[in-house]
Amino acid sequence: MTQKRVLVTEKIAEEGLEILRRKGYAVDVRLDMAPEELAAAIAPYDALIVRSQTQVTPELLDAAANLKIIGRAGVTIDNIDVEAASERGVIVCNAPTSNIVSAAEHTMALLLACARRIPQADASMHAGSWERAAFTGTELYQKTLAIFGLGRIGGLVAERARGFGMRLVGHDPYCSPERAAALGVELFESVGDILPIADFITVHLPKTSETIGMFGPSELAAMKDGVVLVNCARGGIFDVDAVADFVAAGKVDAVGLDVYEEEPCHDSPLHEFDNALLTPHIAAVTREAQVRAGTQIAEYVWEGLEGSIVPTAINAAPLPPEVMDAVGPYVPACQMAGRVIGQILGSTPKVLRLEAMGAVADADPAILLAGALDGLLAYRRIGAVSAANALAVADRHGIRVECEAVPEAGEYASAVRVTADGVEVGVTLYGANQAARVVSLLGYKIDIAPAKQTLLFEYVDAPGRIGAIGTILGEAGVNITTMQIGDKPAEQCALVFMNVEGEVPDEVLGRLREAIDLKNLWYITL
């Protein structure tokens, strides 16, 4: 058997390399390769191990003819094109908790160093001075710390800041009130309400289209005078040009950054300010975090190369063909069901129940569950949910999962019912191209293929409702493409599932709510 080859392009702990060598692999560590050099070298390798600085692009993957797995020795995979890897059947996995304590501690270090002007005082002593009053600082005690993003690292920062006696406020639309309460954080729905009250602001957000540039000139202007800003998450969440303007104007007292829009960063508008504390993406660079990241990723890469399930696989790990044939076509249908439920609920559910009915009852439901969760958690762009990590993802979001095999699917050969916190969507597949159809919703029996934009109306049945809806939508220029009505005669309620063309503005939704006596109106986009 030919020896498997692993390429490591960034520094990982020797302990991790040792594990791979002991497994019998040929391990090459080649640091600081230019992209074209890496593309020219990658073809013979079975596995690639990276950190945050190696860009794994579709072009690199095209050159990686033998690649089976990419291991990220750390948390974030935004330098890896996961979709392109999935298309090529390459597993992507990470070590998702390996460095979170280090990242939280580095955040505290920057907060304290900013508050107490440590780097400036240190530079002054190194220059032979003995000044004290010039470095008058502020205490963290009884100050308000705003934490944006209350996930793994944001949560650890909250626990640590509480120890300093800080008042904690936070914003994270996907954080449950129970989690916020347990962390001692007062949750705010609106970013605008937090800005004027925070003495210190730290961000622990993923890099997404929503979070990049989240704090620009108008947000900075709304902040308290003398605010301290810290970013150990991803470059670009604070608009650095705007921050530099507000530092120059004295509005921002200090800023601590560990991450940059472009890395390596050799030139920043903040370089000229001594109250800008800049570290070169070292939040995870501790002995402990590196040993954890290196050894965990070595084990996962080994599991992937030997065909075992990789517990932290982010994308769809290859499933046996017989499983894929049986349930694969249902995955997009379950994703759709998850998205519909997620938008009806508007928050992460506590219980997710999946019933595989009829011909799919006996198949392994893990991939269906992954589809449903992927839809439910669609707001996260950190990576896809896969059969391998579905239960772990559910667990991390506090979702209890129940799966049931139901031998009969009523009038259909097969169907899947997804229910989360009482909101139910049943789906089946239809026709030669196996298109997804919704066959039940909130207990109403319907049969319709959803479109990109759908309006769901629930009301106490009475004549004239549909006419009134049609008139308002017609006046607003919204075209109805297809429609189905389900009823619950016992409760005298009806549900209208209406596919429409084009966006429905909030103002039109408002008019529908005002003009018609509705129990519920949801605007779902898929």
Ligand SMILES: NC(=O)C1=CN([C@@H]2O[C@H](COP(=O)(O)OP(=O)(O)OC[C@H]3O[C@@H](n4cnc5c(N)ncnc54)[C@H](O)[C@@H]3O)[C@@H](O)[C@H]2O)C=CC1
């Ligand atoms: N500087 C470094 O060396 C390191 C940086 N990181 C970065 O730290 C950040 C946080 O990592 P984790 O805590 O592990 O991630 P996480 O996924 O556990 O938490 C992120 C939180 O942000 C929330 N969120 C998403 N979009 C939001 C929005 N628009 N507004 C408010 N909240 C939103 C999510 O609901 C989630 O709770 C990531 O950007 C990661 O890349 C992670 C490790 C080391």
Ligand SMILES: O=C(O)C(=O)COP(=O)(O)O
């Ligand atoms: O794990 C992460 O998300 C980090 O940002 C750490 O990156 P690094 O492994 O130090 O290049």
